[in-house]
Amino acid sequence: MPTIKSLVQDAVLRLRLSGVEGPRRDAELIVGHVLGLERASVIARGDDPVEPAAAARIEALAAERAGRRPMAQILGRREFWSLNFKVTEATLDPRPDTETLVEAVLAVIGLRRWQALRILDLGTGTGCILAALLTECPAAKGVGVDRSAAAAAVARENMSALELGGRATIVEGDWCADLSGPFDVIVSNPPYIPEADMARLAPEVRLFEPRAALTPGGDGLGAYRLIIGQVGAVAAPGAIVGFEVGIGQSEAVAALMVAAGLGPVTIRPDLAGIGRAVLGRAPG
Ligand SMILES: C[S@@+](CC[C@H](N)C(=O)[O-])C[C@H]1O[C@@H](n2cnc3c(N)ncnc32)[C@H](O)[C@@H]1O
Known part of the structure; x- marks a missing residue:
């Protein structure tokens, strides 16, 4: 044996x-x-x-x-923000880099974390960002949106397993199209890999993670343009708007936000010093 x-x-x-x-x-x-x-x-x-x-x-x-199937899909789990998430072929494997966005948003929320904030997570995937924020903001409620029905189902399971189901609503939808706000905090880690970079990705990512979670095609900024054009309709006055961005995208996303009236913006680096989270505010 x-x-x-x-x-x-x-x-x-x-x-x-x-x-x-x-x-x-x-x-x-x-x-x-x-x-x-x-x-x-x-x-x-x-x-x-x-x-x-x-x-x-x-x-x-x-x-x-x-x-080359990713370990998270083999084990069916991945830890993020010290929470345990179910991961499937329908969801992006939560990345440590994404904790930079959570940290940046929490820093801006500050003492408001005890208030009944309304949080929106666009492209929620496993629900990792929303779950992390709800865990840190115990009076908050949140909505997570994903266009993938399979990803939304996983996010729902994760919220229940983390005992956040009572405060999180997961919906299938196309960014803000079917939402009614207002939200005090709007976050997103949208697909951002430029089409031209897709062939260079590690096999674990290129062959196994959902393409719709990785790239919007073209220059990689398409999802930011769409979301930035839509958030005004669902943002509360002064709402925090935060994005994760890919390598070299922070300035371009910051410029899009400023042009849409979501400035002034701040850029927060990840542990490698790469501008990883871009934060702004809705007017008001
Ligand atoms: C980069 S993944 C992020 C997943 C998760 N938030 C995270 O940080 O690990 C982007 C997510 O956006 C979703 N998505 C792509 N296009 C979308 C759209 N038009 N509307 C809503 N979600 C979309 C994908 O299905 C995917 O789950």
């Missing part, structure tokens, strides 16, 4: 041959996922035998990872 250690070693080899970065970490996580063990136990219990059915499941998941 194979052991935990031998299954890890086989998986590491397989992942390394496929060019997966950090193959040992992923192999140990896959083995732990199937056996219901923390990674530390996978390492500590290397000599334990593994039943054939579990070994076969480990080999199947290692094969999927070798085919």
Whole structure:
């Protein structure tokens, strides 16, 4: 019968041959996922035998990872803002970079976090941004919108699992088209990768994450143009409007916001020093 250690070693080899970065970490996580063990136990219990059915499941998941399926889809989960989110093929895998937007918005909200704020998250995906903000703003209520019915269903599940279902409404829709405001805080991490950059993405992203979550086509700014043109209709006077942006897009998005009367704007860098969140305010 194979052991935990031998299954890890086989998986590491397989992942390394496929060019997966950090193959040992992923192999140990896959083995732990199937056996219901923390990674530390996978390492500590290397000599334990593994039943054939579990070994076969480990080999199947290692094969999927070798085919470059992202770990979040294999494990079905991803942590964001210290909260646990279900992730599927219909949703973007929440990125650490996106926590920059949450931090930036919370910094502007300040002590208003105790008020009954109305929060709108456009392109909610797993619901990670909205859930993080609702967790930090305990009296707030929020609406998350996604054009993908499958993503909206995942966001609903996540809100329920995080016990935020009573304060979060998830709707299927096209940006602000079917919404009635007003909202005090409007956030979005829209698809922003320029069409020309799509071919250069890692296989995990290019082959497995939903295209509609990655790119609006063209120069990558199309979703910002649409949303910025629409938010005025649903924003409360003085509402905070915040976007995540891609590398090199902060100045262009800031200019679009200023032109639409959402200035003055501030740009917040991520941990790598890249302008990652652009924040402005609705008039009033
Ligand atoms: C970059 S993902 C962000 C997901 C999530 N907010 C996050 O930060 O991880 C963009 C999301 O926008 C959604 N989306 C794309 N076009 C849309 C539209 N016209 N209206 C509403 N949502 C849209 C996609 O389905 C996707 O879930």
